[in-house]
Amino acid sequence: MAVARPLRVLGLIAIGLWVFFLYQLFGPTGSPKAPGEHVENMDRDPNLDITGEPEGVILRRADKGYAPGPEGTSRINATLLSLVRNEEVDGIVQAMRDLERTWNSKFNYPWTFFNDKPFSEEFKKRTRAETKAEIRYGRAAFELQLIPAEHWDVPSWINEELFQESAQILKENDIQYGSMKSYHQMCRWNSGLFYKHPALKDTQYYWRVEPKVHFFCDVDYDVFRYMQDGNKTYGFTINLYDAPASIPTLWPETAKFLAQHPEYMHENNAMPWVTDNKRRPDHNSKANGYSTCHFWTNFEIADMSFWRSQAYEDYFNHLDRAGGFFYERWGxxxxxSIALGLFEDASKIHWFRDIGYQHIPFFNCPxxxxxxxxxxxxxxxxxxWLMKEDCRPNWFKYVGLG
Structure with missing residues (x-):
């Protein structure tokens, strides 16, 4: 009997260790086992841990020839870009102040502002005071070039009566901004026309900045040079699910386009991310096959060569003629995001985990x-409940950290 008791104790200890091991391996509170594992209930996302500069970055700091003005500098052919109204001057000044403090004061990239109305003298004065870099619209600083009417106006093939009926339906379904014609015009312009503006005809890269956004982290390398040297097409910070009721026919129209142009599909595409139906099957069902995952484009750093490609030009024209920018709320x-996910090499899309960013109500906080x-x-x-809107885990799962 004296020998049996220690054996029983040792057996209980062994069972306890085995249970502990299984809990650590499969338990709900452990750290993610892979980048794509769901992290919404964790205190923080470990993918946001920063250990240094992005791999392969070539620094171009303020002491390496970054004086204001284009001549004698090593800057990439790029601009900071904002579509902004006069009444949003407080919001854009705040955003400029953040980005100049954390990044652009080191590199002095020019700012390009767009508006469908003339900018006020107050807007010009206040934005000029926030940067040592150029603020420009074309050949000269603050040369007045508005968005061309043919780029902003509702196209001729859109039926006004049908638009009004559709806008009412969107409003009844609580689709934000669905009844605002100017919002539909903005979405269409940002989708397929902004890069055709004369002020950008000789520009390759842009960083989109919207009023009232915040930047939290000092970034000491030239992000545009990183994009160029790393052969990157697109950079994002936040990746979300969209409202399915705003885009019910976007994926069916995309499927029609793919049937007509299978040659545009990239062999290393992100189709599983675009069409995932496991994490939010309700979204996939209501959006007729589209996961609704998308890069939140109020922040994007991109090479406009992609938008100017034949594949994207044909895709946008197909969508434009389908009418969903007005009859639905295609953003x-x-x-x-769909175009990038289908027509671009997924390895050329980069998550800027080191750029702290907020557009209410979401953050990217390293x-x-x-x-x-x-x-x-x-x-x-x-x-x-907004935690469920984070689609970055899906991107990490199917594509990686970038």
């Missing part, structure tokens, strides 16, 4: 001493 975010003013790993300052 530039899902349109850009774990880095270079970041101030945001909570590490925090995704939203809204209601807890």
């Amino acid at each position: 530039d975010a899902p349109v850009h 774990n880095s001493p270079k970041c101030k003013g945001c909570v590490t790993g925090r995704f939203t300052d809204g209601e807890s």
Whole structure:
């Protein structure tokens, strides 16, 4: 009997260790086993841990020839880009102040502002005060070039009565901005026309900046040179699900286009991310086969060569003629994202995890001493249900960290 008791104790200990091992391996509170594992219930997203500069980055700092003005500099052919109204001057000044403090004061890339109305003297004065870089519209600083009417106006093939009926339906379905014609015009312009503006005809890269956004982290390398040297096409920070009721025919129209142009599909595409039906099957069903995952385009750093490609030009024209920019609420975010996911090499799409960013109500907040003013790993300052809107885990699962 004296020998049996220690054996029983050892057996219980062994069972306990085995249970502990299984819990660590499969338990709900452990760290993610892979980049794509769901992280919404964690205190912070470990993918946001920063260990240094992006791999392969070539630094171009302020002491390496970055004086204001294009001559004698090593800058990439790029601009900071904003579609903004006069009444949004407070919001764009705040966004400029953040981005100049954290990044552009080191590199002095020019700013390009667009409006469908003339900019006021107050707007010009206040934005000029926020940067040492050029603020331009073409050949000269603040040369007045508005968005061409043919790029902004509702196209001739859109039926006004049908648009009004559709806008009412969108409003009844609580689709944000669905009844605002100017919002539909903006989405169409941002989807397929902004890069055709004369002020951008000789520009290759852009960083889109919207009013009231925040930037939290010091970034000490030239992101445009990183894009060029790394052969990247597109950079994002936040990746979300869209409202299916705003885009019910976007994927069916895309499928029609793919049937007509299978040659545009890239062999290393992100189709599984575009069509995933496991994490949010309700979205996939209501959007008729589209996961609704999209890059949140209020932040995007991109090479306009992709938008100017024949594949994207044909795709946009197909969608434009289908009418969904007005009869539904097709945004530039899902349109850009689907096109990138299908027609581009997925390895050329980069997650800028080190750029701290907020557009209410969502954040990209890295774990880095270079970041101030945001909570590490925090995704939203809204209601807890908004955590479900994060589609980055799907991107990491199907494509990787980038």
